[in-house]
Amino acid sequence: MRHVHDRGGWPDAGPVDRAEHDYAIWEKRTDAMMRIFTRDQHLFRVDELRRAIESIPPRDYETMTYYERWITAIETLLIEKGLLTRAEIDQQVAAMAQP
Amino acid sequence: MEPQFQPGDRVRIRVNYPARHFRTPGYIQGKIGHVVGVHGAFRNPEALAYGGDGLPKQFLYLVRFPQSHIWNTTPAASDTLYIDIYEPWLESA
Numbered sequence: 001m002r003h004v005h006d007r008g009g010w011p012d013a014g015p016v017d018r019a020e021h022d023y024a025i026w027e028k029r030t031d032a033m034m035r036i037f038t039r040d041q042h043l044f045r046v047d048e049l050r051r052a053i054e055s056i057p058p059r060d061y062e063t064m065t066y067y068e069r070w071i072t073a074i075e076t077l078l079i080e081k082g083l084l085t086r087a088e089i090d091q092q093v094a095a096m097a098q099p
Numbered sequence: 100m101e102p103q104f105q106p107g108d109r110v111r112i113r114v115n116y117p118a119r120h121f122r123t124p125g126y127i128q129g130k131i132g133h134v135v136g137v138h139g140a141f142r143n144p145e146a147l148a149y150g151g152d153g154l155p156k157q158f159l160y161l162v163r164f165p166q167s168h169i170w171n172t173t174p175a176a177s178d179t180l181y182i183d184i185y186e187p188w189l190e191s192a
Contacts, residue, residue: 001116002125009126009170044150051120051148081150 004058027067034074044077052076100140102158103186108134110162111192112184120148123188127180131192132164138183145185158186 023031037043052073053061061069078084104110114128115121122144137160142153166178 003116006125008124045147047144047147048150054120 003054004056004061005054023067026071030067030071030074034070037074037077043083044081048077049073052080100156100158102137102140102160104134104137104158104160104189104191106134106136109192110134110160110189112162113188113190115188119145121145123184124182126169127164127182127184130164130168132162132168134189135161135163135181137161143185160184160186160189162189 034046034049038046038049049070053069055076056064056069056072060072064072075084075089079086079089109131110133111131112123112127112129115123116125137158140156140158143151143155143157144153147153160183162182162184164180164182165176166174166180167176169180
């Protein structure tokens with residue numbers, strides 16, 4: 001069975017949105033984090049990011065934006081490699097969400 | 100280590116949907132094309148994707164297909180698709 005990311009030839013994929021748009025600061029930080037993880041510290045490879053993105057459940061994948069997929073995959077890899085736990089990430093996100 | 104295929108060879112892309120990560124898109128699987136060139140040997144991205152070293156290296160080929168063999172629509176007869184495919188995904192055809 002074809003996976004959710006394997007889009008070539010899907011008749012209902014629709015046209016590509018070619019419009020330029022501004023990135024939110026969290027999107028820029030997500031990009032920067034990935035560059036640090038893959039280049040400066042070699043924590044993981046871009047191939048692993050791609051694999052983790054493609055492992056996102058199809059229903060979630062379809063509703064996520066580009067960098068939402070990236071940050072989800074980065075979390076997956078950090079947990080997989082034992083660098084952070086799900087609980088640690090969730091606690092920090094909750095703390096940062098406090099007004 | 101020598102490449103198994105040479106420019107001009109007729110090849111079929113294997114049909115395989117393993118549970119693991121793989122790099123060969125569905126639209127090209129099972130299709131027959133011709134080898135155009137050999138890019139060289141590279142670490143296997145399907146193993147790098149799990150943190151492995153990707154060794155032994157695999158040969159990567161540029162393979163050419165008539166677009167009319169791939170899509171259900173009817174593109175111009177001369178329209179051609181070029182795609183990079185690793186050796187384990189190829190078989191003689």
